[in-house]
Amino acid sequence: MTSEIAADLHMHTVGSDGTDTLDDRIEQARERDLEAIAITDHDRVLDELGAGSQRMSGIEVVTGVEIRADIFETKVELLGYFIDPTDAALDSVLDRARTYRRERNRRLVSELNDVTDLELSYEALQSDVRGGMGRPHLAEILLEEEYVDGIGEAFSEYLAEDGRCYVPMERIPCGEVVDAIHAAGGVASLAHPGRIRSDRIPEIVQAAVRNGVDAIETWYPYDADVEFGIEDADRLTADHDLLQTGGSDCHGRESGKFRIGTVGVSAETVEALRSASAERSE
Template structure:
């Protein structure tokens, strides 16, 4: 059976491997199908897909978009998107600008805590321009304020901690629509992290097609629960490792967990059906 991982990150957002390096590492790790799903950016996709073609690894164009349902921040995965879709590119550019502003505000908060940082240093750690909290944490490690990413998050950068700054709120419906307009399949990423399964029915009404059942932070109980949710609402089951390659941040490894091949075949079938134009009746 093929080893399929549909949730990974490169240096285009907050992973540690370049897009090419991620693809090569996946090949060496026995992965057969890899989706590159960087946060709010498509910049790593052309090189990742070219490298996949060169070495014989199937690479799926993906993205992970930060969005909100009310006050709750969630992530929407998009698979099989068109990397050249101008509407999606513009949508994500706006999101990346929000990320930069958020980083600036986090740096200001840390200065107020007696932990001065240079925002240009933080931005330099995000070569793909999709800056996030891990880049702030890396800058803190460089300055000796903390010893690990986990410590930075636990003490300063998670919700309720003194360095945390909320993101601007992109409605989930807009993220779902942007993915579908780019030819992609939108799924709710790692639902077990939110603790708010009650949002799923409304997301389905807004066009959600899938649920990330298989995820590195879902235990057996979560997997069973979200399989049932998929059956109840007619959703596709997707999944992957959420690999970043960063110690303390989902470092289980590529393909852990992997998406079962039968689930991947269902995803392919649904994508093909969504792209098939409707049959028009001939009129006399």
């Protein structure tokens, strides 16, 4: 983690699968004395966010996105920073990603209904959530209905890759996602590589570099045992002259180790990302 956290560059809102609004996020950033945040909702950009970044209530809000991608038939996630959400190439990729996510979520609701006594309606859930229903919303339902004792258990028992109801999601090739982020004037960062579920993480990260990522997310809440840690990220970014990013991956105020501002980057890192985006937009 950087010595002085000025910005948290990875978080979600009700625009995708988070439980807090943009205003909530800004207020939380103020409470944590942050200078900047990046909103990186899955597959969509909030209507309130324009190209690059904007200052809101004294906080710089970087326009970002997180998109699921594929390398070697393995799920990875890419973060885009300082993007222009009106770019046609990016919009096309985001539309595909949202379609894949909707198809997965519809099947996931059906699986939950089969395994439990729940009688959930996918259409009703979709209409109740601004950015569309996601796994965190289903986890909350499982907790409220007392199928589990906590959100973590909801994922491990039902929703995560080893869970009883897990449904895989179709993914876009990594290179296509990177190209779309670049077309929108953005900087592409490989998100939390230590969480990639594979015994080929170093190869996957190297493939992401070959596909044109500009940065590696280095500072984030790590699991207990990771194959690709901070020292690995430091070495790789130095070898390939890449930037480093970081953030909490917060999905809600009550997110434990994922709470906003627990992990982040320096003001200098934000400026380096801004400069990289400006160079790409020239």
